[in-house]
Amino acid sequence: MKKERIIVGQIGAPHGVKGEVRVTPQTDFPERFERLKTVYVGEGSTLTISRVRYHKQFVILKFDGLDDRDQVELLKNKLISIDKKDLMPLPDGRYYIFDIVGLEVYDLSGARLGKISEVLHTGSNDVYVVEREAEQPLLVPALKQVVHKIDLSAGRMTVELQEEWD
Known part of the structure; x- marks a missing residue:
């Protein structure tokens, strides 16, 4: 049985004090985060993305309802995954x-x-x-x-x- 969720990143340290986190992308398509509304964090918690930007090799995410550094500190090292249906389409002859x-x-x-x-x-x-x-x-x-x-x-x-x- 294939996994139904696919890992696309790992949350690192908070970025600033307003609830943003640094995400190390684990995908060939880091721009995918701009198209996502919700993601799974850790063992299945669903979070809604309110803002996406980039800094060096990181994707900087802001989640709805998490507005300070202390709240997002609890997310450190957790994996971000998405449903298979949210995968980026690949060209013919290319496979995940x-x-x-x-x-x-x-x-x-x-x-x-x-x-x-x-x-x-x-x-x-x-x-x-x-x-x-x-x-x-x-x-x-x-x-x-x-x-x-x-x-x-x-x-x-x-x-x-x-x-x-x-």
Whole structure:
């Protein structure tokens, strides 16, 4: 079962004395905060965003009803999450990592290779870690010539493995 809420940031220290907090974004789309009305903080408390601005690498948020430093100090280190329905749309052929993890992986002949347990960020391209029974994990580069098809509704990825280097 996939998570229904997605983490998009972590609250840090208060910013000033009027109830604003610094948020370290954990998203490729920090501008998403401008489109959000409410977010989940910590274990599910819902807070309404009244103002969004940016300072250095932080998103500065002001929540309705939290108007001083002491009130927002209690939020420090809590995670901010959103419902899946509030995710930013991705271009065709792009996927969120949480959608990739858990996919069953098959080769072109239909043989099951395993299940994706993790996505590694290598700099040049991502690498899918495919867990296999009684074998070492298989590392599959996230390249168009290797990954032929991703079918999220079927929970399946089809890949063409490159021959071993001689």
